[in-house]
Amino acid sequence: MQKEYDVVIAGSGPSGAAAAKGLVNDGLSVLVLEKKKLPRYKICSGIIFRKSQDITEEYFGEIPKSAYVTPELLKGVRFWSDSENYKDYPFTKDGCGAPNVWRSEYDYFLVKNSDAEIKDCHALTGFSDKGDCVVVKVHDVLNDKVIDIKCKYLISAEGGKSIIREKLDPEFEKGLKWFTAYQNYYEGSSNLDPDFYHGFLEPQYGEVYAWFSVKNGLQIFGTAAAKGKKIKPYLLKYTELLEKRFDLKRGKMVRKSGCIGNNMCPEGKFYLGKNNTLLVGEAAGFLNAFGEGISCALSTGLFAAEAISKGIKSNNNALELYTELTKRERKETTVSWRLGARLAGRDLMPI
Numbered sequence: 001m002q003k004e005y006d007v008v009i010a011g012s013g014p015s016g017a018a019a020a021k022g023l024v025n026d027g028l029s030v031l032v033l034e035k036k037k038l039p040r041y042k043i044c045s046g047i048i049f050r051k052s053q054d055i056t057e058e059y060f061g062e063i064p065k066s067a068y069v070t071p072e073l074l075k076g077v078r079f080w081s082d083s084e085n086y087k088d089y090p091f092t093k094d095g096c097g098a099p100n101v102w103r104s105e106y107d108y109f110l111v112k113n114s115d116a117e118i119k120d121c122h123a124l125t126g127f128s129d130k131g132d133c134v135v136v137k138v139h140d141v142l143n144d145k146v147i148d149i150k151c152k153y154l155i156s157a158e159g160g161k162s163i164i165r166e167k168l169d170p171e172f173e174k175g176l177k178w179f180t181a182y183q184n185y186y187e188g189s190s191n192l193d194p195d196f197y198h199g200f201l202e203p204q205y206g207e208v209y210a211w212f213s214v215k216n217g218l219q220i221f222g223t224a225a226a227k228g229k230k231i232k233p234y235l236l237k238y239t240e241l242l243e244k245r246f247d248l249k250r251g252k253m254v255r256k257s258g259c260i261g262n263n264m265c266p267e268g269k270f271y272l273g274k275n276n277t278l279l280v281g282e283a284a285g286f287l288n289a290f291g292e293g294i295s296c297a298l299s300t301g302l303f304a305a306e307a308i309s310k311g312i313k314s315n316n317n318a319l320e321l322y323t324e325l326t327k328r329e330r331k332e333t334t335v336s337w338r339l340g341a342r343l344a345g346r347d348l349m350p351i
C-alpha cells in the first residue's frame with residue numbers, strides 16, 4: 001500500500017466498485033478500503049435489475065456463474081395485497097427475468113474487476129480535509145494499526161451508515177430517521193413460486209413490506225420496522241402466514257441478519273459531498289422504492305468517477321459536476337418512491 005493516491009474509496013460494494021472502475025479507466029491511482037474480509041456477506045435479495053445488468057456488462061463483463069443461485073433468473077415480483085390476491089410485475093419485457101445472485105460473489109467480482117488496489121479488513125475511521133488534499137485515517141484491523149493515507153479526493157461508498165457523512169455534516173445526520181430490516185435464511189420448503197420474488201403489502205407483516213425469495217433451496221424472508229419499534233411481532237405474524245397459508249417448512253436456520261436504513265431516499269434528502277469528498281450509492285441517499293439500490297449505486301459511482309477525473313484533469317469543481325451528473329438519478333429515485341407508495345396503497349417508509 002502506498003502513502004498517497006489520487007482517490008481513496010471507503011467501501012467495496014457496487015458504488016465503490018463502480019467509482020473505482022471509472023477512475024482506474026481514466027488512469028488515476030485508486031485505493032479501495034473495505035472494513036470486512038472479502039468476499040463479504042451483504043443482506044440483500046440479490047436481484048440484478050436490467051439497468052444494473054447493463055452497467056455490469058458494459059464496465060465489468062458478464063456476471064460470473066459462481067455468483068448465480070438457483071433459480072438463476074427470477075421472472076418478476078409477485079405483490080400480495082392479502083393472503084389470496086396478488087399481481088405480478090415482470091422484471092423484463094421479454095419475460096426472461098432478472099439474475100438471482102449471492103451478493104458476496106457479485107460484489108467481489110465487481111471490485112476485483114475494477115483493477116484498483118483493494119485492502120480488505122481496513123476500515124476508514126476518520127479523515128481531515130487539508131484544502132488541497134484529504135488525509136484519511138485507516139484502521140488495519142488484523143494488525144491493529146492506524147495508518148495515514150493522503151489523497152486528492154475521498155469517496156464514501158460506505159452504504160447507508162456512513163462515518164464520512166456523519167463527520168462532514170453532524171446536523172444533517174441528526175435529522176435522519178432510521179429503520180431496521182431483518183432477514184432469515186432457513187433450509188426447508190414452501191409452495192410459494194420460487195421463480196418469483198414475493199412482497200406482502202399488508203401492514204400487519206411489516207412497516208415497509210415483507211418479502212420472500214428462494215436461493216439454492218433456502219427459504220429467505222424478512223421484514224422491516226422503524227428503529228426502536230419491535231420487529232419481532234411482525235416477523236412472528238409473517239412466519240405464521242408463510243407456514244399456514246404457504247406451507248412453509250422450516251428446517252435448520254442457516255443465517256439471520258439485520259441492517260439499518262434511513263429516510264434519505266424516500267424524502268429526496270440526498271447528500272452528495274463537501275469540498276473534495278463525494279458520497280455515492282446508499283451513503284448519498286440513492287436507494288429506489290422496495291429496496292432496489294444496486295442500479296443507482298453503480299451509476300452514481302461512475303458519475304463520481306467522471307466528475308473527479310474531470311476535476312483533476314481540467315481543474316473543474318468535481319462536486320459541482322457530480323451534482324449536475326446525478327440530477328436525473330436523483331429525480332428517478334424520488335419518483336420511484338412515489339410510484340411505490342401508489343402501488344402499495346400507502347407510504348412505504350415506516351418513518
Ligand SMILES: Cc1cc2nc3c(=O)[nH]c(=O)nc-3n(C[C@H](O)[C@H](O)[C@H](O)COP(=O)(O)OP(=O)(O)OC[C@H]3O[C@@H](n4cnc5c(N)ncnc54)[C@H](O)[C@@H]3O)c2cc1C
Nearest residue numbers: 011013014015035044045046047124158159281282293294
Ligand atoms: C434486505 C435487502 C434486500 C435488498 N435487495 C436488493 C435487490 O435485490 N436488488 C437491488 O438492486 N438492491 C437490493 N437492496 C439494496 C442494495 O443492497 C443496496 O442499495 C446496495 O448494496 C448499495 O450499494 P453501496 O455500494 O452503496 O453500499 P453497500 O453495498 O452497503 O456497500 C458498502 C460497503 O462499505 C463497507 N464499509 C462501510 N463503512 C466502511 C468504512 N468506514 N471503511 C471501510 N469500509 C466500509 C461495508 O462493509 C460494505 O461492504 C437490498 C437491501 C436490503 C437491506
